[in-house]
Amino acid sequence: MHAQTNPAKNASSQRTIAFDTIAWVPGKSGLYEVRAITRQGILLRSLIDGRALVAGATIPVSLLKDMAVYTTSSSEPIALREVFLKMADLDQKGQLQAPDNQEDPEAWHAFFAGILPEYDRNRVHTSHIQRIYQWYRLLKEVGALPERPTETAENQTEHQSEPSQNPEQDESTPTQ
Numbered sequence: 795m796h797a798q799t800n801p802a803k804n805a806s807s808q809r810t811i812a813f814d815t816i817a818w819v820p821g822k823s824g825l826y827e828v829r830a831i832t833r834q835g836i837l838l839r840s841l842i843d844g845r846a847l848v849a850g851a852t853i854p855v856s857l858l859k860d861m862a863v864y865t866t867s868s869s870e871p872i873a874l875r876e877v878f879l880k881m882a883d884l885d886q887k888g889q890l891q892a893p894d895n896q897e898d899p900e901a902w903h904a905f906f907a908g909i910l911p912e913y914d915r916n917r918v919h920t921s922h923i924q925r926i927y928q929w930y931r932l933l934k935e936v937g938a939l940p941e942r943p944t945e946t947a948e949n950q951t952e953h954q955s956e957p958s959q960n961p962e963q964d965e966s967t968p969t970q
Contacts, residue, residue: 825840
């Protein structure tokens, strides 16, 4: 008998999927990788089954990198990227346990409070928490979880944005 394989998983094992290219399409299940932007719309590939989808101008597409979770402790929401990193930390320690009872809202809120204690319970609903958890599992499966910025990468970015102290060495200084 022939074993079925997940085309999206096979494709992801051959190349890395960048977190910044992952999108959600409301009304569609799962997540999508943005493959190209054309005149007809955005070409997407499902992370679940590898099928292509063209999202025209009337189909909303949201990049996960632009999403955030409301909190009560600050005026700014926390980026979904940071929530996934916190989930990965807990998962690595074996402490990321989803509720056994999928229908119990209180269990889901307690689960999410263990990840992000300062989340705004009035604005983050049970369905949002379940969706975030499903997305985390899918991103983990296909190897598309966000990566922590390395200290060297942060230092390089800082140095690149600082102008050189010596104008003769500054490449942005025009030469005559």
